[in-house]
Amino acid sequence: xxxxxxxxxxxxxxxxxxxxxxxxxxxxxxxxxxxxxxxxxxxxxxxxxxxxxxxxxxxxxxxxxxxxxxxxxxxxxxxxxxxxxxxxxxxxxxxxxxxxxxxxxxxxxxxxxxxxxxxxxxxxxxxxxxxxxxxxxxxxxxxxxxxxxxxxxxxxxxxxxxxxxxxxxxxxxxxxxxxxxxxxxxxxxxxxxxxxxxxxxxxxxxxxxxxxxxxxxxxxxxxxxx
Numbered sequence: 582x583x584x585x586x587x588x589x590x591x592x593x594x595x596x597x598x599x600x601x602x603x604x605x606x607x608x609x610x611x612x613x614x615x616x617x618x619x620x621x622x623x624x625x626x627x628x629x630x631x632x633x634x635x636x637x638x639x640x641x642x643x644x645x646x647x648x649x650x651x652x653x654x655x656x657x658x659x660x661x662x663x664x665x666x667x668x669x670x671x672x673x674x675x676x677x678x679x680x681x682x683x684x685x686x687x688x689x690x691x692x693x694x695x696x697x698x699x700x701x702x703x704x705x706x707x708x709x710x711x712x713x714x715x716x717x718x719x720x721x722x723x724x725x726x727x728x729x730x731x732x733x734x735x736x737x738x739x740x741x742x743x744x745x746x747x748x749x750x751x752x753x754x755x756x757x758x759x760x761x762x763x764x765x766x767x768x769x770x771x772x773x774x775x776x777x778x779x780x781x782x783x784x785x786x787x788x789x790x791x792x793x794x795x796x797x798x799x800x801x802x803x804x805x806x807x
Contacts (some may be wrong), residue, residue, distance in 0.1 A: 584600055585675040585676045585678075586666075587763065589671075589685060591672060595659070595662050597638070597652070597655040598652040603638075604682065608632045627798075631712060632710040634708045640706070642700020663691055666688050672687060673687070674763055683794045684711075685710065686708035686711050690707045691705075692706075693705075719775070740742065754804040758796055759798055760798045763794070771804055772804070777805075781804060781805070786801040789802055
């Protein structure tokens with residue numbers, strides 16, 4: 582089992598040589614409450630709240646026998662990297678291999694305290710799910726709605742749309758997922774750019790499912806050409 586944080590834009594990865602005792606994941610719904618005369622309180626689903634991921638641990642001043650020596654970095658370097666992400670609001674990929682934890686996140690809080698007099702640093706860290714939001718002006722929304730209505734009425738697709746047939750014609754290779762993989766790194770290695778991970782997801786949505794961040798060892802994906 583390995584714990585990684587990967588910069589989504591660059592693919593740079595930070596590994597944790599000493600795994601925390603536990604990683605807490607919180608998923609909850611967002612409900613709107615109403616009070617009705619004689620009926621009491623009623624709650625109506627209003628969507629999903631952002632998931633959070635948190636744990637506490639120690640960056641040890643020297644590598645310990647139970648840790649992974651090839652992943653070890655000094656505590657000061659670990660803290661510096663994480664603090665840079667916090668200040669820059671860097672979007673990250675949090676992944677704990679051999680578990681379903683594989684999510685786009687932002688660093689929400691990071692607290693640390695030097696302890697023990699031997700270079701150890703105790704820390705607590707929390708991440709919040711990074712969810713994409715598109716905000717359109719009223720004019721943009723009206724234009725998009727008009728275009729969709731026109732295409733529906735004429736039973737055609739927008740000229741810029743990529744049809745399933747076009748995608749299928751580019752299917753030339755397959756890849757079997759290994760432990761520790763994510764779509765970004767697969768795209769970077771085989772397509773030259775990590776940002777092309779969405780192309781892999783579109784080709785393999787039936788295998789991956791609704792969440793492109795949840796992939797599992799042994800799954801076989803079709804890769805686009807070039």
